[in-house]
Amino acid sequence: MLDTTDTHLQALLRRRKPGYSLEAPFYTDPAIFAADLDLIFGRHWIYVGVEPDVAEPGDAMVIDIGKTSVIIARTDDGEVRAFHNVCRHRGARLVEEYKTTVGNLVCRYHAWTYDFDGKLxxxxxxxxxFDTSCHGLKPVHIRSLEGLLFICLADAPPDDFDAMAARMAPYLAPHDLRNAKVVAESVIIEPGNWKLVMENNRECYHCAGNHPELTVPLFAYGFGFAPEELDEVGRLEARRYADLVETSHAQWESCGFPSRGVEHLDDMITGFRTERLPLDGAGESHTGDTRAACRKLLGSIDDPRHGALHFWTQPNSWHHFMSDHVVTFSVIPLDAEQSLLRTRWLVHKDAVEGVDYDVENLTSVWTATNAQDSALVGLCQEGARSPAYEPGPYSPHTEMLVEKFSNWYVGRMRALNAR
Known part of the structure; x- marks a missing residue:
């Protein structure tokens, strides 16, 4: 049995070798998992959903992170609020369903009743x-970034959310997520530690051999390659792709779509990255035929060929914003070796199923990709359990963003574990 004291965790953090994967206990040790819940998921901004999840007054959604359950609800005046899902009487769970619509929040144990501002x-x-004003629901910090909802369980959340939001809002605003609707949602219990799920997402080194659906709309050179390994034809194709990115960025930005890359994955507490990239084929969407999956485009967009904007946040999300639909992903740890991946697909709120979009066509690429990634994460988790496992080197050409995720994680754990 490993020594799982704070001293052991500090030693693991100190000896982390840059450019290499983490040591096995970071993926397998229940004590380190508990530290992750406390220091990472308990003290940072966590992506949990979208405003259309609670589209109307009285709509409520429950998010569970470790032992903490949070109610996200829309008030009568249209604000989105968050509270601990705990009755102030004797602690019963208030809302049991994942999503519901109610007039007030009523505890079924003794009928204590709260409004959506948390007032008893x-x-x-x-x-x-008895003073009811002293027994309102305990609030949770919540912020909306152009319709993406983030919560923080800490008393004092990181104060750089505004800096991230100021950079990102112009990129996200054209897609008008607040006036979209969730038309499909999936939940996968991935057989791996949450960090393995995130590491897998942060690279496409594995894509060519494992994601036949995803590599139809994505260009081969979009997420890194080794220039010295290319032949003359490969170098020419890579140059053409680089020229296409530059030309596309200029064109899209002239139309009011910020596109150029912004990266702060490991130099901010609320780390993030964004860039709008061209798509292959028809260049319209993440679909099997690369054409738009929804005829009614988002916001005021009038051309489906505006590429795909990707947006990543530390520690637990990635998103793809296209002209016709949005796909969002959130990762929530369940235990040291299991994670919940929730995926949402959104289209314009006025789009009509069977007329403007077909759900299977909309979801097929990422449904297949998620299943493939889950299997790969499981293989890595099995390997991390082996006595033969030792940290392996990241590719400097295709896994540089995995390194930035690991840098961010280790840096945050060092900073917070030392307090």
Whole structure:
């Protein structure tokens, strides 16, 4: 049994070798998992959903992170609020369903009743001196970034969210996510530590041999390659792709779509990355035929050929914004060796199923890709359990963003574990 004291964790963090994967306990040790829940998921901004999840007043959604359950709800005046899913009477869970619509939040144990501002409205048999104002729901910090919802469980959340939001808002705004709707959602329990799920997402080194659907709309040179390994034809194709990116960025930005890369994956507490990239084939969407999956485009967009904007946030999300639809992904740790991946597909709120879009066509590429990635994560988790496992080197050409994720994680754990 490993020594799982803070001293052991600090030693593992100190000896982390740059450019290499993490040591096995980071993927397998329940004590380090507990530290991850506390220091990473308990003290950073965590992506949990979209405003269309709670589209109307009275809509509520429950998000569970470790032992913490959070209610996200829309108030009568249209604001989105978040509270701990714990009745202030004797602690019963208030909302049991993942999503619901109600007039007020009523605890079914003793009928204590709260409004969507968290105020206690009704508590029978508590005596004339009982002060309801002292027993409202405990709030949770929540922010919306152009319709993407982030919560922070800490008393004092990281204060750089505004800096990230200021950079990202112009990129996301044209897609008008607040006026979209969720038309499909999937949940996968991935057989691996949450960090393996994120590391897998942060590279496409594995894509060519494992993602036949995803590599139809994606260019081969979009996520890194080794220039010295290319022959003359390969170098020419890589140059053509680089020229296409530059030309596309200039064209899209002239139309009001910020496109050039912005990267702060390991030099900010609220780390993020974004860039709008061209798509192959018809160049319209992440679909099997590379054409738009929804006839009604998002926001005021009038041309489906505006590429795909990717947006990543540390520690747990990635997103693809296209002209016709948006796909968002959130990773929530379940235990040291299992993670929940929730994927949402959104289209314009006025789009009509069977007329403007077909759900299977909309979701097929990422449904297949998620299943393939889950299997790969499981292989890595099995390997991390082996006594033969030791940290392996990242490719400097195709896994540089995995390195940035690991740098961010180790840096945040060092900073917070030392306090």
């Amino acid at each position: 409205l009704f508590a029978e048999h508590m005596g004339k001196d």
